[in-house]
Amino acid sequence: MNPPTQPGPIDPQFFIAKYLTPVLEHKWLVLLTTFIGLLVSxxxxxxxxxxxxxKATTQLETPRAQMISEVTEEITSRTGDQNYITAAVERMHSTAFQTEVFKILPKQLQKDLETPLGVKGQLMKKAAPYLDRLLKGDAVDPTTLATITPERLNKLSNRVVIEGIPRQGIIQITGTTYAQEMATVLVQSYIDIWVALNMETNKSLIRHELGFTENQKDEYFKQLKDSEKELRLFKQKFEIPPALSSITDMELQAQLDVLQNKVENAKERYKRIDDIYLDLVRKEKSVVNNIKVINPPQTPLEPSKNIRLLIILIGLLAGAATAIVPILIWDYYRGNIRHKKDILSAVNIPIIGKLPTIK
Incomplete structure (x- = not known):
C-alpha cells in the first residue's frame, strides 16, 4: 500500500475545476435566477x-431658584448627580411621559409612527391593506386612530433613543422618522414636554414647603391675635389704659409682664414665619429651567439608513445562490471527475502525466 500523501500547497486549478467549471456549464441558469432576483429586489x-x-444633546443641572447670589456661585456649573440623571432618563421612558409627548405630535408624525422601522416592518405595513382585503377583514375604524393606545406608545418608544451620561450630566435624545422634516419635530417634542414637566416638578418642591409654611403662618397669626385679645381683656378688667405698660401694683405688674411677653413672642414668631413665607413665594416665581440644550436638533440632510442598494445586492446574490447551490450539490453527488485529486481520493494511486479533459 502506498503511504498516505502529504497535503501540498493550495492548487487554484482544483477550486476552478471543482466549483467554477460546474457553474459555467450551467451559466444560463445562473444568469436567469440572478435576473429574477434583480426583478424581485x-x-x-x-x-x-x-x-x-x-439628535439633541442636553445638560441637566440641579434644580434651583434664580435668586441673588455671589458671582462665584453663578459661574459654577451645577450638573445633576448620577441618580438625578438616571431618574430623568427613566421618567422619559415612562408611559405617562410618552402620553404627553404623543398629544402634541402633529398628525403627519403620528401617521409616520404607524410604520415600524426596518425592511420587514415597512413591507408588512404596505401589504397589510391587501391582506385584509384578501382575508375580508374588518375595516379600521377612523376613531381608533385618534386614541392613544399602549401599542401606539410602544411605536413612539421604538423611534426614540434616550442615552444618559451621568458623570457629565448629559442626556442625548435621538429620534428617527421616515419623513425628513419630522425627525427634528419628534426630538423637539420630547424636549418641550421634558422642560414643561421639569418646571412643574421644581415648582412643586417649593409649593409643598410653601403650603406647610402657610399653615404655620395662619396658626402663628391666630396665636398672636389670641395673645393680644387676652392682654386687652386683662387691661379692661383692671381698668389699665391700653398704652400703659407698667403699674404700681406688683402682683398685677407680674401678670401684665407675662401677658406682654406672650404678645411679643407671638409677634416675633409670626414675623419670622412671614419672612420665610415671602422668601418661598419669591423662589416659586423665580424658578428657572435647569435643562440646557447644548446641541439642538437639526434637520437631517442625509438619511441615517438607506438600504436600497443593499437590498438590490442581496437580491442579486440570493438569485445567483438559488442556482449555484443546487448545481454544486448535484455535481458532488454525481461524482464527476474534474481533477486528478478526485482519482487520488478514490484509489490512492499516483497519477503520472496530465489528466485528459473530457468534453
Missing amino acids: LPVSFVVQPEYSS
Whole structure:
C-alpha cells in the first residue's frame, strides 16, 4: 500500500475545476435566477423608505431658584448627580411621559409612527391593506386612530433613543422618522414636554414647603391675635389704659409682664414665619429651567439608513445562490471527475502525466 500523501500547497486549478467549471456549464441558469432576483429586489428597494435621524444633546443641572447670589456661585456649573440623571432618563421612558409627548405630535408624525422601522416592518405595513382585503377583514375604524393606545406608545418608544451620561450630566435624545422634516419635530417634542414637566416638578418642591409654611403662618397669626385679645381683656378688667405698660401694683405688674411677653413672642414668631413665607413665594416665581440644550436638533440632510442598494445586492446574490447551490450539490453527488485529486481520493494511486479533459 502506498503511504498516505502529504497535503501540498493550495492548487487554484482544483477550486476552478471543482466549483467554477460546474457553474459555467450551467451559466444560463445562473444568469436567469440572478435576473429574477434583480426583478424581485428592485421593486422592494423602491418600496422601502430611507430613515432619517435627528439628535439633541442636553445638560441637566440641579434644580434651583434664580435668586441673588455671589458671582462665584453663578459661574459654577451645577450638573445633576448620577441618580438625578438616571431618574430623568427613566421618567422619559415612562408611559405617562410618552402620553404627553404623543398629544402634541402633529398628525403627519403620528401617521409616520404607524410604520415600524426596518425592511420587514415597512413591507408588512404596505401589504397589510391587501391582506385584509384578501382575508375580508374588518375595516379600521377612523376613531381608533385618534386614541392613544399602549401599542401606539410602544411605536413612539421604538423611534426614540434616550442615552444618559451621568458623570457629565448629559442626556442625548435621538429620534428617527421616515419623513425628513419630522425627525427634528419628534426630538423637539420630547424636549418641550421634558422642560414643561421639569418646571412643574421644581415648582412643586417649593409649593409643598410653601403650603406647610402657610399653615404655620395662619396658626402663628391666630396665636398672636389670641395673645393680644387676652392682654386687652386683662387691661379692661383692671381698668389699665391700653398704652400703659407698667403699674404700681406688683402682683398685677407680674401678670401684665407675662401677658406682654406672650404678645411679643407671638409677634416675633409670626414675623419670622412671614419672612420665610415671602422668601418661598419669591423662589416659586423665580424658578428657572435647569435643562440646557447644548446641541439642538437639526434637520437631517442625509438619511441615517438607506438600504436600497443593499437590498438590490442581496437580491442579486440570493438569485445567483438559488442556482449555484443546487448545481454544486448535484455535481458532488454525481461524482464527476474534474481533477486528478478526485482519482487520488478514490484509489490512492499516483497519477503520472496530465489528466485528459473530457468534453
